[in-house]
Amino acid sequence: MTQIQSIQPIKPIIVALDFASDASAFTLAEQLDPARCRLKVGKELFTRFGPACVEQLQRLGFEVFLDLKFHDIPNTVAAACAAAADLGVWMVNVHVSGGRAMLEAARDRLNQCTHPPLLIGVTVLTSLDRADLAAIGCAGEPHERVFALAQLAHTTGLDGIVCSPHEAASVRAGLGPNFRLVTPGVRPAGAALGDQKRVMTPAEALAAGADYLVIGRPITQATDPLSALDAINQSCLNCLEN
Numbered sequence: 001m002t003q004i005q006s007i008q009p010i011k012p013i014i015v016a017l018d019f020a021s022d023a024s025a026f027t028l029a030e031q032l033d034p035a036r037c038r039l040k041v042g043k044e045l046f047t048r049f050g051p052a053c054v055e056q057l058q059r060l061g062f063e064v065f066l067d068l069k070f071h072d073i074p075n076t077v078a079a080a081c082a083a084a085a086d087l088g089v090w091m092v093n094v095h096v097s098g099g100r101a102m103l104e105a106a107r108d109r110l111n112q113c114t115h116p117p118l119l120i121g122v123t124v125l126t127s128l129d130r131a132d133l134a135a136i137g138c139a140g141e142p143h144e145r146v147f148a149l150a151q152l153a154h155t156t157g158l159d160g161i162v163c164s165p166h167e168a169a170s171v172r173a174g175l176g177p178n179f180r181l182v183t184p185g186v187r188p189a190g191a192a193l194g195d196q197k198r199v200m201t202p203a204e205a206l207a208a209g210a211d212y213l214v215i216g217r218p219i220t221q222a223t224d225p226l227s228a229l230d231a232i233n234q235s236c237l238n239c240l241e242n
């Protein structure tokens with residue numbers, strides 16, 4: 001398999017802790033190893049349990065991706081990004097469709113922070129296909145819109161984007177090895193897709209140039225989440241070695 005050049009990290013998996021109970025999230029986190037994965041706190045966990053749950057996961061030694069997908073007027077998004085930096089998270093994200101001024105405001109505010117998190121732009125949600133985009137007035141293929149949004153994120157100084165693995169190779173080729181590609185929409189072969197529409201396996205996503213793979217239910221809903229993560233990590237290792 002040809003490895004597309006990128007800044008592949010040693011631990012590409014970000015486990016999405018989408019739980020309604022903080023006890024369930026922490027029970028899983030306490031079994032996981034911060035040397036082998038990062039964690040993602042999204043809207044459900046954060047809305048129920050707030051910054052305290054992020055701090056508790058960081059105390060366990062994990063780097064946390066705060067996935068709140070900020071999308072608002074520039075002043076509001078910049079302030080929210082500063083709040084995320086104060087929380088000490090590793091990565092934070094905003095919707096690129098919030099526009100140039102919003103992206104620049106977020107970038108400028110984080111540049112003033114001592115330890116800024118990686119600033120990542122969400123392009124086209126992995127649950128959307130061409131028909132879904134058409135229904136919200138966006139003509140064309142998802143990859144075309146992803147690439148246009150990726151270019152805007154790149155020119156406004158973001159550290160990378162969220163896209164599906166399907167767009168990773170073209171964005172990597174167009175925007176170079178240092179632009180971080182974070183891909184949800186990742187499913188081990190045979191796993192249920194759920195609401196994801198633009199999907200690849202972990203090895204395929206890495207081979208396409210993804211840096212970080214966001215994986216939730218295939219790990220968190222598995223009978224044995226640790227074995228599921230180990231198997232995915234092994235498939236990633238095999239891919240990176242080949």
Ligand SMILES: O=c1ccn([C@@H]2O[C@H](COP(=O)(O)O)[C@@H](O)[C@H]2O)c(=O)[nH]1
Pocket residue numbers: 016018042122124125126127162163184185186194196214215216217218
């Ligand atoms: O385009 C996007 C952006 C974010 N997500 C988030 O990733 C995880 C995926 O979870 P799975 O259980 O592996 O489907 C979830 O937290 C989403 O909010 C995404 O899926 N697509």
